[in-house]
């Protein structure tokens with residue numbers, strides 16, 4: 001990508017520059033300066049892998065993308081209808097910068113792909129008591145030129161009169177936030193990657209032969225092997241299965257339930273635009289998305305649930321999860337206290353031990369990259385992560401300390 005095709009709000013150079021002055025900065029290692037015809041294989045066509053394949057292709061690599069069940073499939077963590085995009089990040093400037101950069105790239109992708117992916121609704125942050133998660137983000141938001149307004153409960157009530165603020169001490173509004181059409185975006189990115197020359201294959205993949213500290217090839221479920229110069233494993237909740245020794249319990253899949261409640265007939269107050277994306281921080285963090293594509297008002301609890309197997313999980317929601325979701329929707333939207341459940345989904349977070357991503361070189365294989373650990377907040381970052389992965393493989397950037405493999409301790413095994 002040249003600077004000519006990047007609108008001026010946040011260019012890659014400005015983004016990397018902002019990172020370089022911050023204390024967590026990735027040192028730049030500009031060892032390669034021109035495109036290469038080396039072959040890179042990306043395993044996983046979710047938010048992380050799809051964008052990585054596209055960025056690698058644009059950086060000049062010959063690219064093969066492989067996925068077992070397809071981009072945005074129903075087992076994948078990216079396989080939901082919507083995912084929130086916001087830049088408030090508990091004071092973590094790296095994430096705020098990445099979200100701002102990603103937002104810019106999502107908008108650009110919409111124009112390039114001719115497909116609506118980003119729905120700007122704003123995000124309403126409601127804090128029952130402790131507002132430090134948002135307050136600590138004020139400075140990083142300012143640095144990233146992302147607006148953030150503080151609202152007294154009365155002002156919030158005036159703006160969103162159909163929402164409940166009885167237990168809200170302070171609110172903030174992030175106007176650039178919204179949500180992304182998640183599953184659709186994965187397939188659109190895959191199609192775009194193929195149109196730009198990426199080879200796509202459907203197969204389950206295992207790492208193959210290793211020689212001299214490098215991975216030589218991968219083995220596919222149809223018995224074929226694919227050799228390459230570089231390998232990027234973006235296997236979402238399967239990272240620990242694919243690398244049982246190296247990743248293992250550093251990333252575990254946790255059960256997450258999502259509920260959609262029906263809105264009253266003829267009542268348009270819950271549509272995107274009138275209802276924002278919202279987060280409520282109290283005893284737990286709960287959040288919701290407006291009535292996207294008339295599927296109902298989405299409500300979810302962000303707390304990580306029990307560990308699950310993403311391949312075999314029967315995705316039937318629990319009675320306890322539904323009861324909690326009813327409580328949440330009643331508190332946030334009093335008129336929907338007795339609203340019917342119209343849809344539900346059971347998904348999984350690919351939860352790293354500390355909730356931060358894993359984007360680093362495999363500790364024993366110099367040409368292999370581990371890209372995962374989205375931990376319930378990775379989808380929005382796909383475009384910025386893709387760029388970063390292409391820069392890592394091209395040896396133009398070094399891994400961020402925050403996403404380093406070495407920091408992650410495996411979780412203790414669960415006693416059964």
Ligand SMILES: Cc1cc2nc3c(=O)[nH]c(=O)nc-3n(C[C@H](O)[C@H](O)[C@H](O)COP(=O)(O)OP(=O)(O)OC[C@H]3O[C@@H](n4cnc5c(N)ncnc54)[C@H](O)[C@@H]3O)c2cc1C
Nearest residue numbers: 044046047048068077078084205236347374376378379380
């Ligand atoms: C309910 C829920 C709500 C969320 N809300 C948000 C949100 O609001 N905002 C946000 O930013 N993020 C959110 N997230 C997190 C976000 O969706 C994930 O972090 C992100 O989608 C992870 O993308 P990924 O590419 O790493 O993994 P995935 O999407 O799981 O992709 C991995 C892909 O790899 C393939 N694969 C795995 N192993 C193999 C193998 N061995 N061989 C071949 N193919 C393989 C799979 O088929 C899959 O397609 C949410 C997640 C959930 C579950």
